[in-house]
Every structure is written in structure tokens, then in C-alpha cells.
Amino acid sequence: MLMQIKELEKTYGSGEARVRALRGVSFTIDKQDFVAIYGPSGSGKTTLLTTIAGLNRPTNGEAIVDGISIYRDLNSEGLAQFRNEYIGFVFQSFHLIPYLSAQENVMLPLAPQKIPAAEKRKLALQALERVNIPEKARSLPGELSGGQLQRVAIARAIVNKPPLILADEPTGNLDSQTRDEVLSLLESIRKNGHTIIMVTHDPENIKLARRTIGIQDGLLN
Amino acid sequence: MNLRTIAFNSLNRQKGKRSFVLVAMALGCATVISLFSFINSQKKAIESQFDEYGANIIILPKSDNLGLSYGGVDISGVMANQKEIRLQDVERIWQIPNKNNIRAVSPKLFGASRVENNGFQSEVLLIGIYFQEELRIKPWWEIEGTLPSGNRDIVVGSDVADKLQINPGDSLTLDGTVLNVSGVLLPTGSQDDSIVFGDFDMVSSFLGKEGSVSMAEVSALCSDCPIEQITAQLEAILPDANIKQIRQVMQQKMQTIDQFERFAFTVTSVLIAIGAVLIFTSMMGSVSERKQEIGIFRALGFKKIHVVSIILTESFVLSFIAGLTGTAAGYLISYLALPSLLDVESKAIAVSPVLAGVSLPVVVLLGLGAGVYPALKAARIDPVTAINSL
Helix, strand or coil: CCEEEEEEEEEECCHHHCEEEEEEEEEEECCCCEEEEECCCCCCHHHHHHHHCCCCCCCEEEEEECCEEHHHHCCHHHHHHHHHHHEEEEECCCCCCCCCCHHHHHHHHHCCCCCCHHHHHHHHHHHHHHCCCHHHCCCCHHHCCHHHHHHHHHHHHHCCCCCEEEEECCCCCCCHHHHHHHHHHHHHHHHCCCEEEEEECCHHHHCCCCEEEEEECCEEC | CCHHHHHHHHHHHCHHHHHHHHHHHHHHHHHHHHHHHHHHHHHHHHHHHHHHHCCCEEEEECCEEECCEECCEECCCEEECCCCEEHHHHHHHHHCCCHHHCCEEEEEEEEEEEEEECCEEEEEEEEEECHHHHHHHCCCCCEEECCCCCCCEEEECHHHHHHHCCCCCCEEEECCEEEEEEEEECCCCCHHHHEEEEEHHHHHHHHCCCCEECEEEEECCCCCCCHHHHHHHHHHHCCCEEEEECCCHHHHHHHHHHHHHHHHHHHHHHHHHHHHHHHHHHHHHHHHHCHHHHHHHHHCCCCHHHHHHHHHHHHHHHHHHHHHHHHHHHHHHHHHHHHHHHCCCHHHCCCCHHHHHHHHHHHHHHHHHHHHHHHHHHHCCCHHHHHHCC
16 A cells, blocks of 8 residues: 545635535545546545645545654655655646746756756656656747647656555546547556556546545535 | 756846846956946045155153254254153164054254355254165255265255356355365255255364254155154153154045045946845746746656855856956056046056956855845745746
């Protein structure tokens, strides 16, 4: 088991504006699993993802990764290091830095690490090869198609070999053909030893998932 | 790819906006350097004028004196209870703690003498001096003929020469002794025109006052000269002497320069404040624009210190380039523009080496200081809010 989520609760605001985004969510995730968290907009799935990622401190409950209760055992800087070492992010809007080349974007998670520059470049190129666009290494994000942008984002997510890849609507901005390519890519990444948790509201996306967790109004179905 | 690369790339992306800040800061730096170069040059010019002006300390024997004055300072005509200054006392002036501030010391021995020539007779003031020392104090002296070389040579003032119709090479009888006029002092517009000058030792023996000194003039004029301190030191080593400072018009000018210098410091403070505000505003704007980008950095595992480091690196690079170009521009303006503005040669321009050495670190520190708050603000950005706003 890679991750255990125990009675996670997250409440935003107070008084009449109080919103319970998560209401006691519990589940476990095994290593090399491909889990789709499926639910409509506003169901709490992105809150769940950011909480799992160590970005969003829960109101109650625990997220235990590799035996570490990340919110109990780690402070803010510890959580940053946890994200850097354990988590690879793939966002719907790619979130690439526009003034950095594809290779430099892929190198970003390595930037705070004390690795020789040549080694960082090599790792980034290897990651771009794994997502089949090494020839775009020097291209800026503005010069790439949607599918290529998401491939660069996936390369960035896997460059430092984190055990857990979190994908938030990774195909939301892609056409159906590119969507299938990206999903296949995520599956191939899983086979290489990563665990994938994908948040989606699109039923087409859950085809390749090995497990689906439904969520609505902050509760698991 | 490291944190520095990110900072450099970010600066490169915002070249236009950052160039504006950079140019403004560089101009501020150049202005400060030019301003102080101007002040230093003016000071240098005044120092030079001081040096040409002559003595600023007069040493006289203590006495109840009446009458005769010299150079605006009373010289005892009728002396009562007069103390005596000896030549060896004057030589001790070179032993005071501030001896390096003393440019020249010229002892003088006065005596009245009867002069005769071509049937004309008159009483004249005979003064014994060491000519080389006197010329250091009075560089404006011009002598027709030569300086005395023998122990019977004298130099006469222009009025004396006119009245007695004497030319260089002529003889003159003083108290019955025939002396050779080696030179005539060209008109100075001062009392020197009515005086007969001879070598100090010759006049001492002529007047029968060997080793005695009537007065001594000291040139210690320079802008940073601790004149009060020197006077006190002279009073300590010459208890029987009356030490007088000559207040020069130049000192008034120096006060004006000092006031201008204080004004320049005020202008500098304002420019520093403007520079700090510029960098602060620029960095705050940059942080605000890059909120989402910083959120991504944080989501990817950048610690707060990494974000602070990126922002401060940008501030450092920006201010370093501004400081460097500003210092260079300040030098160029000082050496190229100031000479024509001040109507002087470029070698007369004095750029303070301290200012040149300090300007770059000051601008860099200013940049870093102004970048601290924006950097801390950037580090506090909530990654979830930043990412969700995309």
C-alpha cells in the first residue's frame, strides 16, 4: 500500500458561507495502481487531489503516504519537499512556464535539487523521450500543440521519478484522439512503476483506470 | 536549470519593464556620482586657490603692541614687555603632530634702516627672509633680476625701486653699507612693494639680532586642514608666541561648498529612496503578475526559501547592472560633460574613489533591500489558490 486516506474532511469558509468540500473520505491506494476519482464539477475531487498532494491542509483526518502522515509529521517546508520527492503533477491547463523551453520546464522539479546541470539536462531529455517528444526539447510552450504541451507536463511530472502521479483533468483541454494518447501514456507510465491518481468528470477517461472512486458532495459513492 | 536560471530567464522575459527600472536606477547612480564629482572638483579648485593664497597662521612674539601692521596683522611698532621668538623655536614647528599639514614656514626679521641712493634718503622697512620659503608662501611673487645669491644681495619692492630709481644690478646704501640689488619685486599691491628684503641670516647679522625672529608665517591651508588643532599645537610648543589665524575669503567659499555638499547628500537620499521605491514597485508588480507561476513552483516542491531566492536574485541582477552602468555613466559624465560645464580641463575633475567604490555595493544593497518584502510576499502565495486561478 502506497497511500491511506483516513476520514479526510475539508471545510471552506464559516457561518452561512461554510462549504464542506470533503466529508470524511477514506480509501487506500496500492503501489502501481491507476485510480480515477470520478465526479461532477463541485463534487470535491480537486480538493481531494490537492489534499492528497500535500497542498491543502485538511480540517480533519489524515493522509498517510509511505507511512508518513504528511499533515501531522511535516511542516510547510517538509510538505514542499514531500511534493518534490513523492508527487508528480499533471494539470488540465498544463501549467508550463511560458518563458522556459520544454526541456527547462521538465527540469523545473529538479531546480531546487543539488544535481549537476548536465545530469538535470540528461534526465529531462530522457523524460521527454519517454513521452515521445525529445525533438521539442528546445521549443517554448507557445510553439507546441495541446497534446505536446500535456506530454511536456507529463515529462515534468515523471522527471524526478516520484512514486505518485496526480493528474487533474489531464485530458480536459484535448481532442478525443490526443486524449486517448495521453491516457495511454499515463498507463505506460504506471507500468514503469508509478502510481496514478487521476481526477476527472469525463466517463471516457476512466476506461484505462484499474479502479474508479466516485465522489459527490464531498462523499465517496 | 537551477534557481538562478529561472531568475535570469524571468528577467529576460520582462526586458522592457525591467529596462525602465534599470535605466532609472542607473541614471540616479550616475547623477549622484556626477554631483559629487562636481563638488569634489570645486573643492579641489578651492584647495588650489588656498595654496596660492599664502599663509594662514601668523606667529608673533607676545607683547603689548602698538602701531605697525603687516598683512592685516599687527606687528609691534612700539613694544612693551615683548617676549622673544628664537629661530630654533620656529624650527620646532616641524615637530607638531600635524606637521604633514604644514606646507611652508617662513620666519621674518624686521628692522628699520636708512637707505640712500642718488641723493635720495629715506627710512625703509628691512626684512630678513629665507627666499625659498617665502616664495612657497607667496608663489605670486615675480622678481625682475635674480634672487640673492651672495651675503650682500638684496631684493627691493617696486615702490622702493621707483623712488630710488634702482634697477637690478644697481647698488644701494643701507645704514652706510653698500649692498647689491640682485632683483626688484614686481608690484604686488601689498606692503611688500615698500620693503627691502634680504637673506634672513644676512639681515640678522646686519641688524645685530642673530637668532631672533620678529614673526613667522605658516602656510597650512587646505580644505580638510584642522586649522584650530594646528593652532593649539603651535601654542603648546611656542608659549611665548601669539598665534593668529588669518580668516580667508576662501573659507567662506568652502563653507558654501560644504552647504552644497550637504544638499548633494539630501539629493542622494532622495534618489536612493526613489530607486528603492522603483525596485520595490517593479518587484511587487512582477510578483503579482507571476502569482500563478509561483504557485506552480510551490506545487512542484519549491520551498519558500527557493521562491525568495529567485526574487532576490532578480533584484540583485537588476540592481547590479544598474549600479555598474550607473557608475560607468557617472564617470563618463564627470570626465566628458563636467569639464565643459565647469570650463576646466578633465584632469581638474576629481571623482572620489571612495564614491566609485561604494556606489555599486550601495545600489546592490538597495536593490536587495527593496526586494525583500516582495520576495517574502511571493513565498507566502498559496499554491492551491494560485493554480485554481488559472
